[in-house]
Amino acid sequence: MNRIEFINTALVLLGLSRFQSNKNMNNDPNLLIGKGNPKLVGKNYALLPEAYEAFREMSAAAQKQGIKIKIVSSYRSFERQKSIWNSKFSKFKSQGMTNEKAIAKIIEYSTLPGTSRHHWGTEIDIIDAGPPAEGDVLVSQKFHDQGPYDALRAWMETYANDYGFFLPYTQDKKRTGFKYEPWHYSFATLSKPMLKDYLELDHVKLILSDDLKGSDLLGYEFLKNYIRSHVMGINPSLL
Numbered sequence: 001m002n003r004i005e006f007i008n009t010a011l012v013l014l015g016l017s018r019f020q021s022n023k024n025m026n027n028d029p030n031l032l033i034g035k036g037n038p039k040l041v042g043k044n045y046a047l048l049p050e051a052y053e054a055f056r057e058m059s060a061a062a063q064k065q066g067i068k069i070k071i072v073s074s075y076r077s078f079e080r081q082k083s084i085w086n087s088k089f090s091k092f093k094s095q096g097m098t099n100e101k102a103i104a105k106i107i108e109y110s111t112l113p114g115t116s117r118h119h120w121g122t123e124i125d126i127i128d129a130g131p132p133a134e135g136d137v138l139v140s141q142k143f144h145d146q147g148p149y150d151a152l153r154a155w156m157e158t159y160a161n162d163y164g165f166f167l168p169y170t171q172d173k174k175r176t177g178f179k180y181e182p183w184h185y186s187f188a189t190l191s192k193p194m195l196k197d198y199l200e201l202d203h204v205k206l207i208l209s210d211d212l213k214g215s216d217l218l219g220y221e222f223l224k225n226y227i228r229s230h231v232m233g234i235n236p237s238l239l
């Protein structure tokens with residue numbers, strides 16, 4: 001055993017994994033890809049405590065103006081995201097799509113396990129619980145043109161930033177990646193440093209697995225481009 005190997009072994013024995021010895025990285029890689037065990041709080045949803053407090057404050061302020069913010073999706077694990085991916089892949093394949101087409105269709109709105117911002121406990125998908133919910137709720141038209149969530153969108157566009165929440169997937173024509181999602185907000189105080197650490201990870205090693213459908217098309221090049229277009233294709237306020 002040479003000197004470096006000896007030091008590495010000693011660090012492992014001391015329980016210091018690579019990320020802990022890297023001074024620039026504050027977040028456990030497992031937490032960033034949805035495989036950790038984060039301490040989450042909330043009823044009917046799950047967020048990191050600081051995001052939860054900020055959400056409660058924002059929600060109370062909205063309520064005073066007649067907007068009842070309801071979270072329909074928050075934390076999501078790697079396994080959950082994988083089952084969403086695999087079931088969408090099977091569905092699109094059964095509609096006669098090629099593997100390439102199925103993947104292109106999935107990544108309009110959904111993402112690969114290990115690449116979702118929902119893994120972080122900082123993200124929320126919201127609707128207004130006031131109007132009756134009919135069919136699919138996360139549809140952008142419903143957030144515009146006098147749709148049931150038009151008032152919620154307008155309120156969030158005015159006030160959300162004051163509480164630290166920002167829209168990652170804006171209508172900005174120059175943005176790449178996922179389509180416009182007026183329902184998805186991110187708690188920037190936590191998600192910005194998490195993204196910074198996330199971009200340092202070895203994505204190929206952490207994301208790809210044999211039981212991921214379409215994984216034969218999802219090699220190094222695909223992932224490299226995907227991280228650039230989709231993970232980084234967000235509102236500049238969150239970069």
Ligand SMILES: [Zn+2]
Pocket residue numbers: 073118123124125184
């Ligand atoms: Zn979302």
